[in-house]
Amino acid sequence: MKKIIFALIITGSIVYIFSCTKSSTYGYSTCTGVPVSTDSTALLAFAASDSITPTKDTSGLYYQIVTQGAGIRPFGTSKITVTYVAKYLTGQVFDSTSKPLTFELDSLILGWQYGLPKIQPGGRIKLLIPSALAYGCTGSGSIPSNTPVYFDITLIDVKE
Numbered sequence: 001m002k003k004i005i006f007a008l009i010i011t012g013s014i015v016y017i018f019s020c021t022k023s024s025t026y027g028y029s030t031c032t033g034v035p036v037s038t039d040s041t042a043l044l045a046f047a048a049s050d051s052i053t054p055t056k057d058t059s060g061l062y063y064q065i066v067t068q069g070a071g072i073r074p075f076g077t078s079k080i081t082v083t084y085v086a087k088y089l090t091g092q093v094f095d096s097t098s099k100p101l102t103f104e105l106d107s108l109i110l111g112w113q114y115g116l117p118k119i120q121p122g123g124r125i126k127l128l129i130p131s132a133l134a135y136g137c138t139g140s141g142s143i144p145s146n147t148p149v150y151f152d153i154t155l156i157d158v159k160e
Contacts, residue, residue: 031137031145036060039130039148046089046150052126059114062128069123074116074158078105081157082116087150094143100156109134112151119155127151 036059043062047054054062074080081102086095105113111129119125131137131146139145 033132033137034146036130036132042089043128043148047128054128057114059133060130061111061114061133063115063118064126065119066124066126069120069155071121072158073120074105076106079159080105080116080155082153082155084151084153089148089150116155121155121157124154127153
């Protein structure tokens with residue numbers, strides 16, 4: 001009898017633990033993101049307060065090319081070398097680098113994948129990224145879910 005009660009307690013505990021976690025399907029989060037258009041007002045307000053004259057991409061990304069640069073444009077699997085400052089729309093910096101970092105473009109958030117091909121090495125671009133093209137409904141590290149973000153990026157080099 002004690003073994004049956006013990007088994008029921010263990011089974012109940014396991015069911016309770018798994019019922020309290022985020023729901024998922026086959027290991028993927030089932031959170032719900034916001035449509036790209038939802039963040040437009042906040043992105044445009046940030047642009048106005050920071051004297052950014054944005055252009056809207058068909059993806060919903062807003063950008064301002066500060067310097068075009070010259071040379072080959074990054075695409076897909078290009079290795080890009082950049083410096084950048086990343087901010088929330090409150091103006092709070094959440095990430096930055098003073099030393100150049102290298103990434104594969106297709107491993108980065110969609111906002112970068114859509115924005116960086118607009119410039120060339122030596123170029124600088126300001127990206128106002130809706131949450132759906134940034135870190136989505138899951139967020140990342142200290143970045144909350146469904147958070148639109150701003151990046152000021154200098155593209156130093158592109159390797160195919």
